[in-house]
Amino acid sequence: MTMVDGLWANTRDALIADFATVVWRMKLLGINAVRLPFSFLEFSKTPQSIVWPSCGAIDPNRVRSNVIPPGMNVPSSAVPPPLPTAANISRTPGVCNQYVSSQTTRGRLLWVTKFLADNGFYVILDDHLVREGREKEKRRETGEGRKARGKKRGKKLTPPKKKNVLLSSNQPQVYDTYVLSDPIGWAKGWGSLAADVAADPVMKNRVMFDLMNEPDGRGIGWTTVRIFFSLFSFLVLKVEGCDEGASNKDASSFGSVGNEKATEPFAAAAAAFRGRNETTSLSQPLFPFPLPFSLFSFSLPFSLFYFSLPLSLHIHHQGPGKGNYGATALFLMAMEEIYKVNPTGLVLIEGSGQPGTQMSWGDGFASEPAVVGSGQSAAPFFEAVMSKPYASNVVLSPHVYPSSVFDNHNPAVTTGPPLWMRMTNSYGYLTKRGFCASADTERKACRTFPVIFGETGSFFAAQSDLSMLEDFARYMQTDDAEHNKVPNMLFW
Numbered sequence: 286m287t288m289v290d291g292l293w294a295n296t297r298d299a300l301i302a303d304f305a306t307v308v309w310r311m312k313l314l315g316i317n318a319v320r321l322p323f324s325f326l327e328f329s330k331t332p333q334s335i336v337w338p339s340c341g342a343i344d345p346n347r348v349r350s351n352v353i354p355p356g357m358n359v360p361s362s363a364v365p366p367p368l369p370t371a372a373n374i375s376r377t378p379g380v381c382n383q384y385v386s387s388q389t390t391r392g393r394l395l396w397v398t399k400f401l402a403d404n405g406f407y408v409i410l411d412d413h414l415v416r417e418g419r420e421k422e423k424r425r426e427t428g429e430g431r432k433a434r435g436k437k438r439g440k441k442l443t444p445p446k447k448k449n450v451l452l453s454s455n456q457p458q459v460y461d462t463y464v465l466s467d468p469i470g471w472a473k474g475w476g477s478l479a480a481d482v483a484a485d486p487v488m489k490n491r492v493m494f495d496l497m498n499e500p501d502g503r504g505i506g507w508t509t510v511r512i513f514f515s516l517f518s519f520l521v522l523k524v525e526g527c528d529e530g531a532s533n534k535d536a537s538s539f540g541s542v543g544n545e546k547a548t549e550p551f552a553a554a555a556a557a558f559r560g561r562n563e564t565t566s567l568s569q570p571l572f573p574f575p576l577p578f579s580l581f582s583f584s585l586p587f588s589l590f591y592f593s594l595p596l597s598l599h600i601h602h603q604g605p606g607k608g609n610y611g612a613t614a615l616f617l618m619a620m621e622e623i624y625k626v627n628p629t630g631l632v633l634i635e636g637s638g639q640p641g642t643q644m645s646w647g648d649g650f651a652s653e654p655a656v657v658g659s660g661q662s663a664a665p666f667f668e669a670v671m672s673k674p675y676a677s678n679v680v681l682s683p684h685v686y687p688s689s690v691f692d693n694h695n696p697a698v699t700t701g702p703p704l705w706m707r708m709t710n711s712y713g714y715l716t717k718r719g720f721c722a723s724a725d726t727e728r729k730a731c732r733t734f735p736v737i738f739g740e741t742g743s744f745f746a747a748q749s750d751l752s753m754l755e756d757f758a759r760y761m762q763t764d765d766a767e768h769n770k771v772p773n774m775l776f777w
Contacts, residue, residue, distance in 0.1 A: 287323045287394040292335040292382065299343045300351060303381040304335070304397075306343050308404060309368050313352040319406050320495065320739065320775050321398065322413030324461045325474045328391035340381035370403050395481055402491040409633060409739070409775070410478065411495040412471075413461070464497060465510065468610050468618065476622025483627040495633040495682060495739060496619050499646035500612045506638030506661040507649075508611040612637050613666040617673070624675040632675070633682040633739060636663065642711055645691040647684030647740065650712040652720060667720040671732050682739035683712050684777075685757060687750040689743060699753045705760050712736050713760075713768030733769075740777035 289307050296302045300310075311319075349365050374384050386396035398408050464471045475494065482488045497505070504510055616634055623630050636649030638661030643649045651657045652664040670676050685708070688699060698707055705713075719733035741757065743750040764770045 287321060287327075287332065287390055287397060288335070293333055297337060297340050299341045299381055300347055302337055302340055303343060304385055305368065305371070305374055305400075306348065308401065308406075309365075309371075310348060310352055312368060312404060312406075313348070313365050317406060318409065318773075318775060319401055320409040320411050320777070321394065321401075322411045322498070323390070323394050324413065325463050325471060326461055328389065328394075328474075330390050332387055332390045332393045334387060335382045335385060336387075337381040338379065340379060342379065368404050370400065391478075398482070398492060399485060399488055402485075402488045407491050407493065408488075409493045409495050410482075411498055411739075412464075412475075413498040462503065464503065464505070464615060465610075468615055472615070472618035472622050475619040476626055479623040479630055480626040483630065489627065489630075493631040493633055493680070494619075494623060495635070496616055497612070497635060499635060499684065500637035501640075501643075501646040501649070505612050505615070507613050507663050507666055508638075508661055510611060611661075613669060616666065617669055620670075620673070620675050620678070624673075624678070628675070630678060631680050632678050633680050633737065634666075635682050635684065635739060636711065637661070639663075639711070642707060644707065644711075645684040645686040645740070647682070648711055650681055650683065650715060651710055653710075656710045664720070664723075667732075668722060671720070671722050671730075676732065679734055681712050681715060681734050681736045683736065684740040685738055686741060687743055687747075687753040689747050689750050699749065700756045704753065704756050708757075708760055709767045713771070716769040716771065717767060736771045737773040737775070738771065739775055741774060742777045 289304060292302060292304060292307075294302070299306050301307065345365060349359075349363070352365065353359050377383050386393045394410070398410065401408050463474075475496065479494060482492045497503070500506070616632075620632055623632060635647040636643065637647070639649030639651055639657055641658045641660055642651060642656060649660065650663045651660075652662050652667060654662065670679055698704060713736075715734045716736055717733065719731040721731040738761075741754075743754060745751070760768075761771050761774065
């Protein structure tokens with residue numbers, strides 16, 4: 286989080302372990318934008334130290350050879366130009382990263398953002414997820430860890446895929462749910478961060494705000510929040526005294542996936558969701574409304590509950606006087622706070638809630654019922670934002686992946702015209718025709734929106750990925766009757 290990944294590994298090689306040297310290489314390779322993930326929950330913590338003694342000298346000749354493509358002839362006398370701010374870095378010979386801010390995670394994020402902006406990069410601040418057990422994850426990411434996993438499985442290693450589900454039963458353990466547990470605090474956190482960015486004249490013109498990474502992954506649709514629980518959680522909640530007298534109407538309202546009836550506020554549910562089993566006290570009911578627990582009134586030994594049966598509720602998350610806390614309301618709340626302190630700040634919006642058409646979590650901007658199908662339409666968001674003074678600051682940021690990464694693809698629709706139609710139906714139409722407000726809104730005009738692909742990438746393990754990415758690039762470079770060119774992309 287907040288930093289170029291891999292610096293924690295302590296390779297003692299300045300080429301890859303020194304932050305300024307990594308940024309220098311990026312600059313020489315022509316990269317001009319960086320997406321920096323962070324979590325509001327980490328801001329007050331002390332970041333991990335990445336100061337490495339005995340790191341070795343920074344050799345310009347190694348840097349030079351590292352950024353020249355194979356087969357390209359460059360005069361041996363050519364020397365790579367230094368970073369614009371190289372003279373401002375106070376280095377200790379043989380020590381990497383001693384100049385990097387390390388007091389708080391928030392301070393480091395702002396320091397890194399300014400360093401990148403001062404060196405000519407555009408920076409996208411991205412409210413991403415935070416994982417528990419990072420040390421264990423690091424060990425798994427090493428070659429030794431991968432080798433051990435491959436041996437245990439007894440087969441060739443394959444990369445993990447993003448699954449086409451909103452949340453699996455174990456994912457709440459790894460996702461930052463601050464946006465659900467304290468939506469107003471989350472929005473104000475964006476305002477505070479944007480104020481610090483706006484205070485620096487360079488950052489103000491080079492930093493963008495990616496409000497929420499892949500809302501689907503957190504169970505957040507355009508209009509509702511979907512939360513997954515396990516059978517074990519339902520049984521415990523019943524034992525702890527939640528209302529067993531739920532009517533048949535209550536049961537029908539909460540017992541089926543996809544129900545979108547508005548419920549009472551569920552701040553307590555969100556707080557319990559954030560706390561999770563290991564920290565949540567079960568001495569009080571976790572929900573302020575009745576649930577059909579009579580369906581699970583049998584008892585079994587706890588030892589049988591090592592498995593998890595995913596169940597879900599589809600809830601309109603509402604707060605007193607604040608309306609719906611689906612993605613639409615959350616985005617608007619955050620943009621209001623940002624606009625107060627940085628009226629020209631660009632805000633990136635990711636899609637959600639359209640599993641039948643999306644190319645990944647973070648995709649899903651369709652507004653036509655025929656395209657949306659059983660998913661959630663983005664029309665409420667566009668209807669609302671068109672009347673706001675910051676409407677021109679909105680940039681759509683879909684994530685697009687081939688089938689090796691996101692497990693939601695019929696091979697027949699991942700290349701050529703079927704792929705292009707899929708992309709146009711989700712967001713391409715918004716660059717050409719735009720979204721046209723309905724007749725009952727104040728503004729009856731149509732508005733187009735710029736698009737930047739916030740994530741794409743591949744494990745390059747299948748020919749189908751290469752075919753998809755080639756046609757994806759063709760779409761980016763094409764201006765036709767259905768969409769304008771979309772020349773901006775970040776490789777994740």
